[in-house]
Amino acid sequence: MHCRKILLVLLMCLVASVVQAAEPIRLGMIEGMSGAFANAGVSVENNLRFAIEQVNARGGVKLPDGRHPLELVVFDSMQGVEDALQQFKKLTDQRIPFVLEGNSSAVAAALLEAVNKHNQRMPDNRVLFLNYSAVDPVLTNEQCSFWHFRFDANADMRMHALVQVIKNDSRAKRVYLIGQDYSFGRQVAKAARQQLAVARPDIVIAGDELHPVGKVKDFAPYIAKIRASGADTVITGNWGNDLTLLVKAAKDAGLNVKFYTFYANSLGAPAAIGDAGVGSVRAVAEWHPNVGGDASDAFYRNFRVRYPQPKDDYLFLRMDVMVDMLVTAIEKAHSTDAVAVAKALEGAQYKSRFHDATMRASDHQLIQPLYVAVMQKLSDGGIRFDNEGSGYGFKTERYFPSATTALPTSCKMQRPN
Structure with a gap:
């Protein structure tokens, strides 16, 4: 029995080392990390890191060449449109395949236009825009885009x-x-x-x-x-x-x-x-x-263990859902290619013991x-x-x-x- 435990520990260490050695799948968060709404930006970062850490703890994202960890890269937009667009340019220059934003619908609208233009100009460096909080309805109505997915209910x-x-x-x-x-x-x-x-x-x-x-x-x-x-x-x-x-x-x-x-x-x-x-x-x-419910309570308590300070006590379920659905789509697509992942996300369903959601294919609006x-x-x-x-x-x-x-x-x- 003692030998089995040693082998199990060695196996876990080996898996962890392989995940760490693999090329990470980067998620680029563009958010106001300074200025009047810096606390909102920090809150988003905490939530995304919490969700990402759960994925990496179970081995990362499974692709044909092995498992890859997720990595969050933070870009400070100072909650400004022009600053956000400058940060988007840095993100695409680094060939990060996923852009995440949400604390401003004005910024989201500008980023959406930039994503559309970038993907048309640079078909070998396309990105997907994952929106966790920008709730202006036009983003999934008049301005809807194949490259944009919203994980929050709109206004x-x-x-x-x-x-x-x-x-x-x-x-x-x-x-x-x-x-x-x-x-x-x-x-x-x-x-x-x-x-x-x-x-x-x-x-x-x-x-x-x-x-x-x-x-x-x-x-x-x-x-x-x-x-x-x-x-x-x-x-x-x-x-x-x-x-x-x-x-x-x-x-x-x-x-x-x-x-x-x-x-x-x-x-x-x-x-x-x-x-x-x-x-x-x-x-x-x-x-x-x-x-209510054991599963919901456990989800919340795990977050509070990770972030015990009262000032950090703001948990968004939708960000956890977003990361989970993205990982499932990447694994289904066997790739981080924007077109393949977008098609895998369309109509995708999420279900846990206390929440369910469906990504509506017609407009890329999450229904929950x-x-x-x-x-x-x-x-x-x-x-x-x-x-x-x-x-x-x-x-x-x-x-x-x-x-x-x-x-x-x-x-x-x-x-x-």
């Missing part, structure tokens, strides 16, 4: 889930829309207006305001406008510091409204909201730590369940996990299966010959 899909909850809230009479002044923020406001008009035509839009992205340091004037409007409900797609400062200003002013958000469950927002958010602040996501969760206080006993050590977490209010989250697409996909 219309997220808004649809929120509106279904608002629809059943008899106390919602006057809604205030506030968001960041770029393509994503404008689309969130547009979707809210259109969907509320259908689901709750009695609701009054009490205000509709956009503010500069990442530049507002004091949201008190905006909160004063919301109060003056008589709104009882606020819808916002704000993220990062723009969300944290918004909800903090509302708390400081004692503004008693319900917040329906895309991202209130992260990046300092729960602590900033505090008791004022209990029962009144909601967020929509593909998963959250309190969805969504949760609308409401903020709770950990000490009240209704949730098992809080967020970022804040003492506040989220509890599922509505669950939407995959079949109910899919919305029609206007994509007319142009595929390579």
Whole structure:
């Protein structure tokens, strides 16, 4: 028995050494790692590394010439379009086959155009664009591309889930829309207006305001406008510091409204909201730590072991799904060739013990369940996990299966010959 253990250890060491010696498959992440939204960039990097480490721990990616580890290469765009395009040039010069981005739909749109042009000019150095968070619907509608895959629900899909909850809230009479002044923020406001008009035509839009992205340091004037409007409900797609400062200003002013958000469950927002958010602040996501079940709990606990600091407590299931689906597609294609991997991703399915998803072939939009969760206080006993050590977490209010989250697409996909 002792000899068997020694042989097993030697075999594991041999496998590990082979994986390390093999040429890595590189994933190029272009994200704002400095500036106003650096915390969001760091959070993405942590999640991607967590997913990549799991792949490498099981031996890497299996190709005909052996197993290859994944390697993450980080490019700092400083959250700017021009900077992102410069970083994309560096990425392609290094012949990295996969570009990952998501924290800005404006950056994503520019990168998508750049990817399309690059792949046309350089057929021997094509890349695939994997989008984990840029949710402007045009990216899988009017601007859809064979080279682009989105692993997050788009803004219309997220808004649809929120509106279904608002629809059943008899106390919602006057809604205030506030968001960041770029393509994503404008689309969130547009979707809210259109969907509320259908689901709750009695609701009054009490205000509709956009503010500069990442530049507002004091949201008190905006909160004063919301109060003056008589709104009882606020819808916002704000993220990062723009969300944290918004909800903090509302708390400081004692503004008693319900917040329906895309991202209130992260990046300092729960602590900033505090008791004022209990029962009144909601967020929509593909998963959250309190969805329940042994498999989900284990997934979350493993992440917390890897990143024990409260400031790092922001886990995106969709990034784990993205990396897993990419690896499966590469193995199916027997190659990292962009065309072969894209075809393998089209229609691909993901299934774990607590999540399922399908990559819709017609527009490359991932179809997956969504949760609308409401903020709770950990000490009240209704949730098992809080967020970022804040003492506040989220509890599922509505669950939407995959079949109910899919919305029609206007994509007319142009595929390579």
